Amino acid sequence: MSQPTTDRGVLDQFEQRLYDEVSIDEPWDLLEEFATLNRVSGSDDEVAAADYVCDRLDANGVTYRRHEPELYISQPHGATIETIGKEFEPGPIKTVSFSASTTVSGPVEYVGSAGGDLLEEEDDPREPYHDVGDLSGRIALTKAGSLSIRAVRKLSEKGAIGVIAIHKHDREPHNGIATPIWGGAPRYDEREKIPDVPIANVNSPDGETLREWAESDEGLEIELSTDLTTDWMECPVVVAEIEGEADPENDDFVLLHGHYDSWYVGVTDNATGDAGLLEAARVFEQHSDELDRNLRIAWWPGHSTGRYAGSTWYADQFAQELAERCVAQVNMDSPGAKDATEYTDMSCWTPEAHDLVGDAIDDVTGAPYEEHFPYRAGDYSFDNLGITGFFMLSSNIPAEIREERGYHPVGGCGGNSDAWHVSTDTLEKAGEDELLRDIRLYVISVARVLNADVLPFDxxxxxxxxxxxxxxxxxxxxxxxxxxxxxxxxxxxxxxxxxxxxxxxxxxxxxxxxxxxxxxxxxxxxxxxxxxxxxxxxxxxxxxxxxxxxxxxxxxxxxxxxxxxxxxxxxxxxxxxxxxxxxxxxxxxxxxxxxxx
Incomplete structure (x- = not known):
């Protein structure tokens, strides 16, 4: 698949040097290492990943701080569904982070889709499942796709003792999380908002079988079991500090960041982003004497199993500093997916950053792009502080290619639904050319903020x-x-x-x-x-x-x-x-x- 081209003539001399010095070598070494690590937060593999990042920062002469906070993490281990009176041999069944860890039994009621996934519900002013009656003592079966948080809450309020979500994937359901608490750990007065029912995800064929049985005259009774560990866990947060030496009196900074924990080995979600962060640190450190502002580059844990717990911890602990001195936050998540050649589906930014981002995409990639409202997702844990943000996700596989391959919509991995939050997000899902291009885009766009005489925000x-x-x-x-x-x-x-x-x-x-x-x-x-x-x-x-x-x-x-x-x-x-x-x-x-x- 052909790659769009760069218009080098519009890059200034400093930007051309940055562009040329970005290499795929350091990033690909990280991918090969992370492709062997199941980096769930609170695990030994996550610590090994943090150790690797710190070792490479040391090797490249980049100053950093390593924090060891305790974050409220929910690790899903497994789920089972036992059908009473029927033979059921399902594919993978998964529970979700912050599901209750328990066993319940009862009849199953199919409750529809609540209008679809989380993002689709924004188009409907009614509450999810507004037309569903009392579910007391029943297990709700829903075709809610990625299982919105509102869906779980409303079904529980209607009396459901458990929830099973039918996912669109034919082989395995996507991993996910069910708490509405941003950052994982609730305020004391919001503890009750964490779900108190068991939740399981099934693939599309298994879900349709359960639906057929549930809607039959004889109905369906099941036993649903979930197994999780939800607790405070020590998780490393690594933050590189690159001082802009061209204007040492200027203490303002840009925060470039992404999560390094993952579902499974998570190559395109988000080892590619971790690789890009490491390469950006290497390149900017070499040019710190040419930077007017400072740059912080952060690797977050707790994204997947703590609802952005690492970035939320940082936003809490450094709130005043961020509010006073951070001029922009830039999220690097899911860059470099193989065959991702556009920025039309997933790239988000706040309105004032539109010209900056659009010009950078034009100049560095020549690829098509579209503006999207920043979802309440990603590691946008700095919205309440009022910090300009750009990028949440990165490039995407063109829609027509995804349709040809039979991909259903997902929120990451370049739109590759055979990678996003499933066990097959492995090394072959990343592309060298695509990752190199995306890293260059991040580097140039960040550089334009770091060295702007007047900040480029409209x-x-x-x-x-x-x-x-x-x-x-x-x-x-x-x-x-x-x-x-x-x-x-x-x-x-x-x-x-x-x-x-x-x-x-x-x-x-x-x-x-x-x-x-x-x-x-x-x-x-x-x-x-x-x-x-x-x-x-x-x-x-x-x-x-x-x-x-x-x-x-x-x-x-x-x-x-x-x-x-x-x-x-x-x-x-x-x-x-x-x-x-x-x-x-x-x-x-x-x-x-x-x-x-």
Whole structure:
């Protein structure tokens, strides 16, 4: 499969040197090592992987810190389904992280698909399984694909004593996690949100057999058993520190990061990302004397079995430092999948980073790309801090190729459903050319932030995206709620930011003031775009829409009676908060314009 080409003429001399010095040698050595390690968090293999990264950082002269936090991890060991009165010889059956570890028996009821997977539910303002009745004493069988968190919660609330999810994979179900608690460990007052029912995943043929039996006149009774270890476990966090020596007075930094734990050996999820992080550390360390800002490169544990526990721990422990000095967070997850030649399905970024990312993709790869709203997923554990983010996933196999191969949609591994969260994510799923290209893209895009005189983030675009989202909510609300206080302020703010950006580009505002203003705007606008909770909290790991504070407006499509007033009350209070935040953003811009050079 042919690779798109690079337009070297648009790279400056420094970028050309970085581009040329990125090599596949160090990354591929890491892949070959990690391809032998089942890096589940809390395991010896995970520690061996952290040791390898540290050894290679030492060999390349890169300074780093190795932390050893205890994270709340849930390791799934296995699940069984015993059909009562029927002969059943299933393929692999898996439980999920944070399932209850127990045995239950009872009749099975097929409850449908709840509208599909987690991301599809965002298109439906109704609760999952809104038309399913009482499930007390019954085991729910659902065609929920990757098994959304909302699905488990709603089925449990309806009385289900267990849940079996039918996955789309014909050979083995995908591994997964069921807790809505971002970071694994709940606050004390949210302990009850961890699922208290056993959960199992089955492949598509086995699921259809169970469904046929459950929907027959005689029905189906089963015994469902799950086996997990859920506990506090010591898991290494490795963070390389590369000081930008060209401007030693500048303490701002970019955080480039990815998870190194995995399901099985997880080559394209995420050994390829770990390899890219290591190569980026090697190359940037060689050029630290040419960097204006600092760079941190982090390898996280607890992504798969702790709901992003490693990155959440770091966000908690270094919250003030991140809030004050981190100008961008860049996630390297699932790059370099074989035959991935586009950036159209999986690459995400916050609106202000659009031009930076698009230009870098054009310049470094020449490949097609599309913008996507950042899902509440990946290791985007820094949203509540209000930090600009770009990339969550990386390149993808073109849709027509995936369709020819019979792949169903998945959220990683370049779209290769025969790799994502299954045992076959092995070395042959990675491509040397694809990985080299993706690493170069990350390196160039990060370099453009590290050495920008004025940070390349367009918050007028963020304001416009916020307005688009509010306009959709306004249309959903009709005459039942007035969003004009928000819309009017967003219009004014967009114009004010545009004037600020023009002045900064013309040199009428000094770079320090301009950069402080851009970062301060991110702390307000990025948070409005992505989160609901406070700056030093974590939103739950459930699907979200742009401007989630106002997403309850979509309930107007389905509520009636007293509930209409409840929605109006919530929106009134949310809008009061939003108006205050937008006025703060306007003051930030006004201060910059008044204090320009």
């Amino acid at each position: 918050h007028a675009r963020t304001a416009a995206k916020l307005r688009e989202a509010v306009q959709r909510y306004d249309e959903a609300a009709g005459d039942r709620f007035d969003f004009s206080p928000t819309l009017n302020r967003l219009d004014a703010l967009k114009a004010e930011i545009e004037a600020f950006q023009d002045a900064a580009e013309a040199g009428e505002i000094d770079a320090t003031t301009a950069n402080d203003t851009i970062t301060s705007l991110s702390r307000v606008l990025t948070r409005l775009y992505l989160v609901e909770r406070g700056q030093f909290e974590q939103d739950p790991a459930t699907g979200r829409e742009p401007f989630p504070r106002f997403s309850v407006a979509r309930k107007f499509e389905v509520v009636e009676g007293d509930e209409v007033g409840f929605v109006e009350t919530q929106l009134t209070r949310e809008q009061n908060t939003v108006v205050g935040e937008l006025e703060r953003a306007r003051s930030i811009v006004a201060d910059a314009m008044g204090g320009g050079a």
